[in-house]
Amino acid sequence: MPELPEVETVRKTLKQFVLNKTIDDVKVYWPNIIKKPDDVEEFKQLLRGQSIVDISRRGKFLLFQLDDYVLISHLRMEGKYSVHQAIESVKKHTHVLFTFTDGKELRYNDVRKFGTMHIYVKGEEMSDKPLNQLGPDPFDPAFTLEYLYQKFKKTERIVKSVLLDQTIVAGLGNIYVDETLFRAGVHPLKKSNKLTKKEVQKIRKQAILTLEEAVEQGGTTIRSYVNSQGEMGMFQQELFVYGQENEPCKKCGNAVIKLKVGGRGTHICPSCQKE
């Protein structure tokens, strides 16, 4: 579900609720979510007594900064965090539950159980997976025109696949790639190494702008996304093509169409985005 703007919104809302709380205990109802350490009992043991010092974000990953460790959480398609009183009943899709010393609970809910969690000793998280292969965030000064142009230049892959590739740039997913390519006027099937520098500059600029606007709007809610306060995003009102199949293009009036690109549903305006 969540791409960079949704994860950023979760980060901000969640931080208000759990900052400076101390973990008393942890329950894990679906162990497959825990990827590191291998042993779930060790996962729990590492967290006991740790306080949440900060929550940061890298690409689509949330980073719970603890006293001695970093808990890296990826929401994949349906992951959500919510804060409860211990007395509230635990839902069917709650798979990890953190109890705080003040009696409140942080619950990780994930209908499809695709989410992941890793724990690293603070300072070691960037040199191993899942964070070590990530490209720059779009907001990172390292995400320059020259950087992106060089990456595009050396691959025959279609541009949509490259933008979805988190080792190139971290944070774009299916919605924002479609929106970025529409705004840049580039067809998703175009080979990356065929793009002119001007087109690459447009893609870069629109990627950054689109994500910035989406963060301001609290993300995009198409079907199930809500932040940690249970609030929906508002950016769906600003979408040009994603989910707009058969609707008139907001720029030219022609019908938006949906195709399959790299196995993903892909929305374009065929007259604004020529192949």
Add this chain to the structure above:
DNA sequence: TTTTATGTTTCTGG
């Protein structure tokens, strides 16, 4: 009832 699609990522076979 059955099939298809879903905001993600990773693995396998060709």
Add this chain to the structure above:
DNA sequence: GCCAGAAACATAAA
């Protein structure tokens, strides 16, 4: 190295 397809799962819509 790249692509297609499947897999990890559950659910709502067609």
